[in-house]
Amino acid sequence: MISDFLLHGLNIAYALATLLLTTxxxxxxxxxxxxxxxxxxxxxxxxAYSVVAVQQWGLPLITALPLAIAVCAALGWAVERWLLRKLYARPLDTLLATWALAILMRKAVEAVWGKGFRNVQSTLAVPTTALGVPYPAYRLALIVFAALLMAGLFVWYRRSAAGLRVRAMVGNPTLAQALGIDCRRLASQTFVIGVCCAGVAGTLLAPLVPIEPGMGLDYLLNAFFALVVGGIGTLGGFAGGVGIIGGAQSAVSAVAGQTSGYAAVLVISILFLWLKPNGLFSRR
Structure with missing residues (x-):
């Protein structure tokens, strides 16, 4: 009984770590x-497909990480520079533009690798013992990495000079520009960092999930629901949304199946949109 409880706890922690990385x-x-x-x-x-590529080329899997960062950084810079820069004041247009971009990216991957599922062959799922319960070592590593990432984000955002400039740009872009902060360049860097983080998340999760061109939709929806519940633009909202959505989906899925877990996420998100549209914590 205790071992089952600990196993469920580790599975919930892994689900939270996955959602945190992809959000x-x-x-x-x-x-x-x-x-x-x-x-x-x-x-x-x-x-994820960066891992598939390096495996096909016969390279070590670790080389997928710099490949994913390079590809996502180059594409992100181009997208921000030539697609989004003139659309920041028009949220609906940015949504439509990035939706079209998503379709193009999926079709490009389908053209190269096809529509079928891919699996990464690796030895990372080595079992180990955590709290007396057998559990994959790689999953435990992802849980620890996600916790360290959250702590590092908090310290960077609250204590660093770069975090101060970002807060100034978000709080009052006009005043920040008047004080000498290059908001255009900072916005470009922020977008590139955001898409690189998404690429890194895909690389880290590739050995654990089926890989196919449409895999990104589930990650987008879960990330969006987490931000809806937690609120936009605050660390507390980010952590709270991940905790509620990830915890609820994992717990309900363990008891009643994956479909019920998705249904629980939808119900929670709808209730928050209805009763608390700004989320748990929001700067707006």
């Missing part, structure tokens, strides 16, 4: 720039 990039772009990047899931997909 992180969207939280940066949507929370700080106000751009609902509908291609967010496709950048996660690019990270």
């Amino acid at each position: 992180f990039g969207l939280a940066i772009v949507f929370g700080l720039l106000g751009v609902l990047n509908m291609a967010h899931g496709e950048f996660v997909m690019l990270g």
Whole structure:
């Protein structure tokens, strides 16, 4: 009984870590720039297919990480520079533009790798013992990494000079520009960092999930629901939304099946949109 309880606890922690990793990039772009990047899931997909590519080329899997960062950074810079820069004041247009981008990215991947599922062959799922319960070591590593990432984000956002400039840009762009902060360049860097985080999340999760061109949609929806529940633009909202959506989906799925878990997420999101549209914590 105790071992089953601990196993469920570890599974919930893993679900939270996965959601945190895949929501992180969207939280940066949507929370700080106000751009609902509908291609967010496709950048996660690019990270996963980077692992597929290096495996086909016979390279070590670790080389997929710099490949994913390079590809996502180059594409993100081009998208921000030539597609989104003139649309920041028009949220609906950014949504439509990034939705079209998502379709193009999916079709490009289908043209190269086809529509079928891919699996990464790796030895990362080595079992170990956590709290006396057998559990995959790689999943435990992702849980620890997600916790460290959240702590690092908090310290960077609250304590660093770069975090101060970002807060100034978000709070009052006109005043920040008058004080000498290059808001255009900072916005570009923020978008690139956000999509690179999505690519890194896809790379890290690739050994654990089926990989196919449409895989990004689930990650986009879950990330969006987490931000809806938690609120936009605050660390507390990000953490709270991930905790509620990830915890509810994992717990309900364990008891009543995956379909019920998705239904629970939808119900929670609808209730928050109805009763608390700004989420748990929001700067707006």
